[in-house]
Amino acid sequence: MATADLLLHPVRLRVVQALLGDRAMTTGDLHAELPDVPVATLYRQVGVLADAGVLEVAAERRVRGSTERTYRLVTAAASVGPEEAAGMTPEEHRRAFGTFVAALLADFDRWADGGAAVPGGLDAARDGVGYRMTGLWLDDDEFTALVADLRRVLGDRLANEPGGERRRRLLGTVFLPG
Template identity: 85%
Template sequence: MATADLLLHPVRLRVVQALLGDRTLTTGNLHAELPDVPVATLYRHVGVLADAGVLEVVGERRVRGSTERTYRLVTAAASVGPDEAAGMTPEEHRRAFGTFVAALLADFDRWADAAGPDGLDPARDGVGYRMTGLWLDDEEFSGLLDDVRAVLRARLDNTPRAGRRRRLVGTVFLPGG
């Protein structure tokens, strides 16, 4: 199975997203985060990702006669590389982008649905979305990408601690018409 086909299945993409941020989770933890996914389906997709090397087992323990595994995302294996992306057809890119956007919408819906008695507060929760138009030549755009990567890279090694919460950052770059 190609990397894009492997990663762009809606359930597998959600599993990958749940493990972003160097998290380690059991299948039970994953089910608690993805309660709408039937347990058997979740186990099957976790197995597919583990067999493909996208997830690695970082711990095992016996629980009521079975083995409970703890998984971590293998970040390098959890993305579509530039060569594969270049070989995708326009229809494959549409499907991939649609899956990405659907996952983004689902994450937004989960945030909106979890609003407490005080209601939604994007500023408090650090939620934002906007589109900006920039006039950049190819060299300036390449510099922008380098800057964005550097800003994110500087924070990728942050670990959980009091006061920190996991934040999902999604990027989309499109040429304007």
């Protein structure tokens, strides 16, 4: 199965996104984070991702006569490469983008729905939630420099490990010509 086909399944994409940030989770942990996904579906899709090498087993332990596996994302295997993207049809790109947006909306809904349980309700500033679109006038060289700058800034932070006051934060990017 091609990487794009593998990742464009909505449940598999959500599993991949749940494991971003060097998280290690059992299928039970994943179900707690994705409670709307039936358990059987979750197990099946985790198995597909593991068989494809997108997930690796980080640990195993015996629980009541069965083996509980903890999975970790293999980041290099969890993205569509430039060569594959270049070979995608316009319809495949639409499907990929639609799946990305649907997963982004699901993450946003989880935040919005969780706000009801927090004293004071939703607070985008407190939670660091923001969304906006900006238009920039850039030639190709300036755009390439911008992307390189973003990779450097983000790369410095990708090595951060969980702990202390750190919270896992999701960052989605979309670049489109205007």
